[in-house]
Amino acid sequence: MPRRSDCPISYILDLVGDKWSLLILRDLMFFGKNTYSGLLASDEKMATNILSNRLERLEQDQLITKQPDEKDKRKKVYSLTQAGIDMMPVLLEMIVWSTKYEPETNTHPEFAERAKNDRENLVRDMRAMLESK
Incomplete structure (x- = not known):
């Protein structure tokens, strides 16, 4: 997808600025959901076509990867790439802001x-957990 401008905020909005992409990253990052059905069961009730589309886009943008499930090759397991994991501080800041307001x-x-008072250690611990998967 061509960039609209060289603005860094515009760039990230091109990647995850829709209503659903950050929620998928949230579920992969904080809730351990890693299958299509797990992601589909989120509280926000994302439509199946939207979930499929966003997973495909996030994979193309190299924020997530998709692998066959070891137990059932028909199923896919999604995980965050390093770029996806690096979105953690952004999501944590959104959580801090939301809980404040x-x-x-x-x-x-x-x-x-x-997240508010021990962010550095929280990020370190979560990165270690996500990178070990």
Whole structure:
């Protein structure tokens, strides 16, 4: 996809600026969902055609990879690439902002507190977990 401009914010919006892509990254990153059916079962009730389209785009943009499931070769397992994992600080900042301005979000209080006050160690721990998969 050609870039609209050389602006770094425009670039990231071209990759994940739609309504659903960040939610897929969220589910892969924070909730351990890694299958089509797992991602489809998210609270936001994404339509199947949209999920398929976004997974394909995220894979083309090299934010995720798709591999056959070791137990059932008909199924695919999705995982974050290094570029996808590197989106973690962006998503964490969104969580911190959301919990500040909408305290009724369903973020676990200890996680939100750690994202706010112990971000460096949280990112290190989460990276280690994601990179070991």
